[in-house]
Amino acid sequence: MIDDLDARMIALFTAEPRIGVLEASRRLGVARGTVQARLDRLSRHGVIRGFGPQIDPAALGYGVTAFVTLQIRQPGGHDPVAERLAGVPEVIEAHTITGAGDMLCRVVARSNQDLQRVIDMIVAVRGVERASSVISLATQVPYRTLPLVAAAAGTENAPEPGRGRGIGGVPANDGAL
Template sequence: MPIDELDGRLIELFTAEPRVGVLEASRRLGVARGTVQARLDRLSRDGVIAGYGPEIDPAALGYGVTAFVTLQLRQAGGHDPVAKRLAQVPEVIEAHTITGPGDMLCRVVARSNTDLQRVIDVLVDVAGVERASSVISLATQVAYRTLPLVRASARRTGGAERRWPGEDGADGAKPGERPPG
């Protein structure tokens, strides 16, 4: 779904400050409250905004080890039964069907390396899983992000190649705000 610059600024504002209200957002963006509400409703209905929940840091919950586990599956039975079982393992925070040498890629968290071994053992015991290989993440270099995509999409739709207020922080504006002056 194409978005315009106002949609992008609205998404950026709510990403930076999820608790900002519709009235405050309308004030900061310089548009009517009804416009903000209608845009949020449309963006949610169209699936651009997938949710409004808090971001949880697994490390803050004691799960300081992150690993990526590639699973090779038996060719009979398909991915769905395995995916349903993986969804029951709390430490599996993402699972994707992939191309390449494996069949599924899981992002998992654990309390320690010893706990990671336990999690991998649980995954290998899932019916349909033939084999697992894992790599431990030492550091996150680029965290999950979507704002660059939002900005690029809004630029493409609007046809203008310009930087947004607050994009690089050099203009003194908060995300979603117009620069001072």
Template sequence: MVTRSPVDDLDARLIALLADRPQIGVLGASRELGVARGTVQARLDRLVERGVISSLAPTIDPVAMGFTVTAFCTLAIQQHGGQQPVLDHLASIPQVIEVHTITGDGDLMVRIVARDNTDLQRVIDRVVSTGLVTRTSSVIALAELIGRRTLPLVQAAAEGG
């Protein structure tokens, strides 16, 4: 049985176009791609429905908003209450922009942004303030050399790779 890729060439071209020019709209995309407006709308609906794209919301750059420090914190958490209380606490902190469960020495990897190192200390203090976190280890990112990118992945999926 052959498994169909979640995207084909037209999907990949549409995603790349929207990433490059997010305000193009359905009609503009149909003109640019040389396909019917209904085709573009159907493709977008299908991509959203299948979770390939989550929304057509703007991408927000924390640095442009003054959050120039990025840190990655590994958290070891109390195991008796499960992860949900910790996740609820972390979700209440605006500077926590990602949380992942991980393997290795910790339980969670948390991406935090802050205005400066003093602000970072304040945020980390808030992260550990509940007593649900038993140990932390933090590293500060000095520079982003390759930002979050998914278009090469989209293209590879469209090509069957």
């Protein structure tokens, strides 16, 4: 699906999301049209979902991260609950899961006391029967995709964030595209 050039290009745009197509082509040693065509293809196929800034909730005052497992009323289904959860700003992710719960949400709050308010809002969502939460103490492996990109491309030198160079010599600090 992707090759080494795609992987190097993704790594470059991850490390420097504001770099232009012309500068990227110069650094990658390929034509500008090649970079643009590959970006278009990767975007069209959903490999690259965007080029927006990566936001740190803690820098916005939301220093507490928690994972909330929800049990929902099955007859109503997951989709209506997910739509309602999208209305709670502190819910930054929600996934349908297997196992003891039905949905797993990553939430942020300003403090532990504020987390109670957020959980109360979640439990008040129609269709949610029960919630169980755990507070994250530290992020051991931050969200990353570059090692996955390297594996998909068959690149041997999978990048490790914060550990030198990544794919094709591009710095390996990973983030959202």
